[in-house]
Amino acid sequence: xxxxxxxxxxxxxxxxxxxxxxxxxxxxxxxxxxxxxxxxxxxxxxxxxxxxxxxxxxxxxxxxxxxxxxxxxxxxxxxxxxxxxxxxxxxxxxxxxxxxxxxxxxxxxxxxxxxxxxxxxxxxxxxxxxxxxxxxxxxxxxxxxxxxxxxxxxxxx
Amino acid sequence: xxxxxxxxxxxxxxxxxxxxxxxxxxxxxxxxxxxxxxxxxxxxxxxxxxxxxxxxxxxxxxxxxxxxxxxxxxxxxxxxxxxxxxxxxxxxxxxxxxxxxxxxxxxxxxxxxxxxxxxxxxxxxxxxxxxxxxxxxxxxxxxxxxxxxxxxxxxxx
DNA sequence: TCAAATAGGACCTTTCAGGTCCCCTTTGAA
DNA sequence: TTCAAAGGGGACCTGAAAGGTCCTATTTGA
Numbered sequence: 001x002x003x004x005x006x007x008x009x010x011x012x013x014x015x016x017x018x019x020x021x022x023x024x025x026x027x028x029x030x031x032x033x034x035x036x037x038x039x040x041x042x043x044x045x046x047x048x049x050x051x052x053x054x055x056x057x058x059x060x061x062x063x064x065x066x067x068x069x070x071x072x073x074x075x076x077x078x079x080x081x082x083x084x085x086x087x088x089x090x091x092x093x094x095x096x097x098x099x100x101x102x103x104x105x106x107x108x109x110x111x112x113x114x115x116x117x118x119x120x121x122x123x124x125x126x127x128x129x130x131x132x133x134x135x136x137x138x139x140x141x142x143x144x145x146x147x148x149x150x151x152x153x154x155x156x157x
Numbered sequence: 158x159x160x161x162x163x164x165x166x167x168x169x170x171x172x173x174x175x176x177x178x179x180x181x182x183x184x185x186x187x188x189x190x191x192x193x194x195x196x197x198x199x200x201x202x203x204x205x206x207x208x209x210x211x212x213x214x215x216x217x218x219x220x221x222x223x224x225x226x227x228x229x230x231x232x233x234x235x236x237x238x239x240x241x242x243x244x245x246x247x248x249x250x251x252x253x254x255x256x257x258x259x260x261x262x263x264x265x266x267x268x269x270x271x272x273x274x275x276x277x278x279x280x281x282x283x284x285x286x287x288x289x290x291x292x293x294x295x296x297x298x299x300x301x302x303x304x305x306x307x308x309x310x311x312x313x314x
Numbered sequence: 315t316c317a318a319a320t321a322g323g324a325c326c327t328t329t330c331a332g333g334t335c336c337c338c339t340t341t342g343a344a
Numbered sequence: 345t346t347c348a349a350a351g352g353g354g355a356c357c358t359g360a361a362a363g364g365t366c367c368t369a370t371t372t373g374a
Contacts, residue, residue: 002159002160002161002245002248002249002250002280003159003160003250003362004159004250005362005363006362006363007362007363012272031318031319031320032319032320033318033319042364042365044364044365044366045363045364045365047320047321048363048364048365050320051320051321051322054320054321055321055322061319061320061321062319062320062372063319063320063321063370063371063372064318064319064320064370064371064372064373065316065317065318065319065371065372065373065374066318066319066372066373066374067318067319067320067371067372067373068319068320069320080276088159091159092159093159093160093161115169115292115293116166116292118287118291118292119237119284119287119292122283122284122286122287123159123280123283123284125283126279126280126282126283127276127279127280129279130275130276130279134275135272135273135275135276136272160331162331162332163331163332164331164332188349188350188351189350189351190349190350199333199334201333201334201335202332202333202334204351204352205332205333205334207351208351208352208353211351211352212352212353218350218351218352219341219350219351220339220340220341220350220351220352221339221340221341221342221349221350221351222340222341222342222343222347222348222349222350223341223342223343223349223350224340224341224342224349224350224351225350225351226351
C-alpha cells in the first residue's frame with residue numbers, strides 16, 4: 001500500500017490542534033509540550049513535527065520564554081499537498097519519473113521509463129483540491145466519525 | 158514521497174513484455190528466464206513478480222516443460238489499480254483508515270481518525286481510469302492510446 | 315540572572331522492502 | 345521410463361530508511 005510517513009499524519013493532527021486552540025495568524029501561540037499533551041503524541045515527536053512544519057513555513061515559531069507556535073495560514077488555505085511535500089517530498093509514485101539514472105535495474109531496456117507521469121499527475125490532481133481543513137475538521141463531538149453521506153458512499157464502494 | 162514498490166514497477170514492464178511477445182489469452186506462453194533476458198531484470202526477481210501476478214490472477218502459469226506464462230486479459234482491460242493492489246495491497250495512504258487498532262501513537266485522542274478517507278478515495282478515483290496498457294505502451298511507435306483525452310489533460314497540466 | 319521555549323542536529327533502533335536461494339511438483343520429450 | 349525444463353511456494357539474508365530520542369545552542373520574558 002502507499003505509505004505516507006507517520007510524521008505527516010501527526011502533522012495533520014497537530015495542525016488541527018493549533019487551529020482549534022486559536023494559534024492562528026496573529027493569535028496566541030501554543031507550546032510543543034502543550035500540544036503533545038493535547039494530542040497524546042510524544043513530546044519529542046511533536047517538537048520534530050513542528051520544526052519541520054516551521055522550516056516549510058507552514059507554522060511560525062516564536063522563540064524564548066512564552067514562545068510557541070502558530071499557524072501562518074488558515075487551514076482552509078493550506079493544501080494537504082504542501083504538508084505531504086514537507087514530510088515526504090515531491091508527490092510521485094516512482095523514482096523513475098524524470099529519468100534519474102542509476103536507480104532502476106532495467107535501466108538499459110526499460111520500455112516504461114517516464115510512463116508513470118500520467119499516474120503521478122492524476123494523483124497530484126486528485127490531491128490538489130483537498131486542504132488540511134478538510135481532513136482535520138474540528139468537530140467537538142468525537143465518536144465514530146459517522147461518515148458524512150459522501151464518505152459513506154465512498155466507503156461502501 | 159509516495160513509494161510504490163519496485164516490484165510493481167517491474168510488473169508493469171513484464172506485463173508489457175508479455176503482451177508484446179504475444180503471450181496473450183489463448184496465445185503462446187513466455188518463460189520467466191526468457192522474460193528476464195528480454196527485460197533486463199534479474200531472473201529470480203522476474204520469477205517472483207510472475208508468481209505474485211499469477212496468484213492475483215493477472216497472468217496464467219503453465220507448469221511443466223514448455224511451460225510459461227501468458228496474460229489472462231488484454232492489458233487494456235487491466236486496470237493499473239489491480240496490479241498495485243497485488244503488490245502493495247489496498248490503495249490507502251495511511252494505516253489509520255478503517256480504525257485498525259494499535260498502530261497509532263495517538264490512538265486515544267486522535268481527532269483525525271478516518272478522516273483520510275476522502276484523500277484515499279480521491280486517489281483511487283484518479284487511478285481508476287488508467288489501465289496497464291496506458292502505461293506499458295506495447296510499441297515505441299504506437300497509435301496514441303485514444304484513452305488519451307483525460308491523460309493528455311493531466312500531462313498537459 | 316534564570317527559566318522556558320524554540321532551533322538544529324546527531325544518534326540509535328527497528329522495521330521492511332528487495333533480492334536471492336532452495337526444494338517440490340508438474341509435464342513434455344527423448 | 346527417465347530426464348530436464350519450467351512453474352509453485354516459501355524461507356532467508358541484507359541494507360536502507362523511517363521513527364524516535366536526546367543533546368546542545370540560542371532566544372527572550374519575568
